[in-house]
Amino acid sequence: MAAPRTTRQKEVRRHLLVYAGLTPFLVIAVFPIYWMVITAFKQEPDLYRMENIPFWFNMAPTLKNFNILFYQTNYGSWIVNTMMIATWVAIITLLTAVPAGYALARLRLPGAENIGIAIFMTYLVPGIILFLPLSRVVATLGLQDSWWALVLVYPTFTVPFCTWLMMGFFKTVPMEMEEAARVDGCGQLGAFIRVVLPVSVPGVLTAVIFAFTLSMQDFLYGLAFVSPGDQKPVPVGVPTELIRGDVYFWGSLMGAALLVGLPVAILYNFFLDRFIQGITGGVVK
Amino acid sequence: MWWQSHSAQRKTFGYTLLAPAALYVLLLVGAPFLFSLWLAVSDANVGDPVAHFVGLENFRAAWEMDTFWIAFRNSVVFLVVAAIFKGLLGTSLAFLLLQNFRGKKLIRGLVVIPFTLPIAISVLSWKWMYDSQFSVINWVLSRAGLIGSYGSESWPVWLGQPHLALAACIAVNVWRTFPFSAIVLLAGFTAIPLEVLDAAKVDGCTFFQRFRHIVTPMIFPILMIGFLFDTVFTLSDLSVVYLLTQGGPANASKILPVLAYQIGIQAGNLGRGAAIALFLVPLLLPALILVLRNIKRREW
Numbered sequence: 216m217a218a219p220r221t222t223r224q225k226e227v228r229r230h231l232l233v234y235a236g237l238t239p240f241l242v243i244a245v246f247p248i249y250w251m252v253i254t255a256f257k258q259e260p261d262l263y264r265m266e267n268i269p270f271w272f273n274m275a276p277t278l279k280n281f282n283i284l285f286y287q288t289n290y291g292s293w294i295v296n297t298m299m300i301a302t303w304v305a306i307i308t309l310l311t312a313v314p315a316g317y318a319l320a321r322l323r324l325p326g327a328e329n330i331g332i333a334i335f336m337t338y339l340v341p342g343i344i345l346f347l348p349l350s351r352v353v354a355t356l357g358l359q360d361s362w363w364a365l366v367l368v369y370p371t372f373t374v375p376f377c378t379w380l381m382m383g384f385f386k387t388v389p390m391e392m393e394e395a396a397r398v399d400g401c402g403q404l405g406a407f408i409r410v411v412l413p414v415s416v417p418g419v420l421t422a423v424i425f426a427f428t429l430s431m432q433d434f435l436y437g438l439a440f441v442s443p444g445d446q447k448p449v450p451v452g453v454p455t456e457l458i459r460g461d462v463y464f465w466g467s468l469m470g471a472a473l474l475v476g477l478p479v480a481i482l483y484n485f486f487l488d489r490f491i492q493g494i495t496g497g498v499v500k
Numbered sequence: 501m502w503w504q505s506h507s508a509q510r511k512t513f514g515y516t517l518l519a520p521a522a523l524y525v526l527l528l529v530g531a532p533f534l535f536s537l538w539l540a541v542s543d544a545n546v547g548d549p550v551a552h553f554v555g556l557e558n559f560r561a562a563w564e565m566d567t568f569w570i571a572f573r574n575s576v577v578f579l580v581v582a583a584i585f586k587g588l589l590g591t592s593l594a595f596l597l598l599q600n601f602r603g604k605k606l607i608r609g610l611v612v613i614p615f616t617l618p619i620a621i622s623v624l625s626w627k628w629m630y631d632s633q634f635s636v637i638n639w640v641l642s643r644a645g646l647i648g649s650y651g652s653e654s655w656p657v658w659l660g661q662p663h664l665a666l667a668a669c670i671a672v673n674v675w676r677t678f679p680f681s682a683i684v685l686l687a688g689f690t691a692i693p694l695e696v697l698d699a700a701k702v703d704g705c706t707f708f709q710r711f712r713h714i715v716t717p718m719i720f721p722i723l724m725i726g727f728l729f730d731t732v733f734t735l736s737d738l739s740v741v742y743l744l745t746q747g748g749p750a751n752a753s754k755i756l757p758v759l760a761y762q763i764g765i766q767a768g769n770l771g772r773g774a775a776i777a778l779f780l781v782p783l784l785l786p787a788l789i790l791v792l793r794n795i796k797r798r799e800w
């Protein structure tokens with residue numbers, strides 16, 4: 216009887232130590248988000264009462280901040296723009312990155328390795344070097360001042376990343392599948408579309424998620440290319456349009472940020488390991 | 501085998517599948533990069549579509565600008581200081597997450613939120629926390645007796661005081677990326693096969709030997725690549741500083757990306773802006789080359 220109790224006690228003590236160690240990290244990581252949530256539901260005067268404890272409601276919570284967002288600002292349009300941009304970027308990314316990843320991984324093309332690395336390296340050319348020349352490209356195509364500009368430029372980082380991701384993915388599909396399909400009379404395209412793609416749905420889905428979440432991480436391109444208030448995506452519209460002069464509507468600002476930020480963060484959370492796996496290039500199994 | 505007998509056909513098929521992605525990248529990353537080299541040696545302007553070759557004039561002008569050197573120095577300070585803190589916090593967190601404990605998935609999920617939240621959105625939360633009067637950070641410090649009350653000399657105005665502004669921006673970058681460091685490190689640890697460690701133990705290796713000869717060489721490439729990725733993204737990110745301080749007060753927190761944006765887009769001087777952005781290349785290049793070597797070394 217005595218032995219199991221001591222192991223149990225040891226376990227409990229170990230747990231307590233780990234939790235104690237993790238607590239400061241959790242507080243640092245989550246507090247800014249908690250602060251957004253509580254601010255979004257507070258009444259305006261409640262935000263500015265410093266004599267009370269600010270971590271909880273000192274006045275009744277309110278939805279007024281969200282009301283303002285949807286009825287007095289372009290927030291609704293920004294959400295629509297964001298969804299439209301993400302959808303188009305995902306479509307473009309899929310149509311280009313999936314076939315490219317397949318070709319590089321499976322068709323034994325001469326130079327496939329170097330081409331793959333070259334495409335991936337373009338993911339590391341930062342927007343800050345490309346945004347000025349791209350602003351000219353966008354202007355020449357007549358896309359400035361519309362969210363279509365972002366549909367054009369976001370694939371510059373989603374295509375390289377997703378090509379790399381799909382390449383890694385297609386390498387894990389057994390080669391025998393295509394051979395069997397070929398024996399059964401499928402052409403090359405037929406083998407790819409009817410046999411390889413259906414078993415690659417998880418990989419393709421991951422690529423879609425990244426096309427979506429990586430688009431949401433951009434700020435520079437949106438800031439530089441889209442100026443009309445109703446054309447912006449959420450991450451750009453919220454900080455540039457909801458602040459008027461030096462008047463900050465913190466409640467609405469935090470509400471606007473949260474409503475879109477949190478779902479994206481949660482979605483990304485589930486695929487974070489795939490992202491890390493992607494950039495560390497498949498060392499991690 | 502079919503792929504041997506249809507070699508030419510297979511190649512055509514392969515390059516056809518590859519073409520759309522390759523073209524996209526060539527036209528919208530490769531060509532713009534070359535174009536930015538041209539912009540940097542031209543007098544291109546937002547208002548005037550016709551640009552003329554001006555040689556190295558833009559680089560010379562930047563070189564002689566005080567603001568440029570302030571931004572350059574701030575960029576380097578930002579990168580180095582942030583990397584130290586991310587490294588320390590990330591490593592400690594990784595060691596904690598390496599343990600087995602209840603609720604690990606949930607806790608891990610919560611701790612990585614700073615990294616997964618879109619950056620422009622989380623910066624807003626920080627802007628509110630750094631408010632000059634209603635800062636929650638100051639509220640806590642004040643209640644703890646570490647600073648005076650609002651208006652007193654010891655009340656920090658995070659985004660308004662020159663010596664605090666850059667530190668405040670660095671803190672946001674650290675907050676956002678320390679979970680990334682931790683996860684990359686964790687990925688490295690879990691890549692080490694336990695059998696190898698056990699075998700070494702059986703063979704009589706000490707903890708230190710195991711760490712030195714097995715753990716370090718296996719983790720190192722992964723750590724390196726995570727570090728280099730972070731270097732590229734930290735150096736080229738404009739959103740934190742732009743949204744918090746716009747580089748102020750009086751250039752105290754100005755970094756190269758913000759300067760390039762302000763000159764290239766806001767002042768409309770495309771050539772000068774492109775030249776300033778290109779000054780990031782010598783800083784980025786070592787990182788890019790190391791990533792490339794790291795990837796190439798891997799088995800395919």
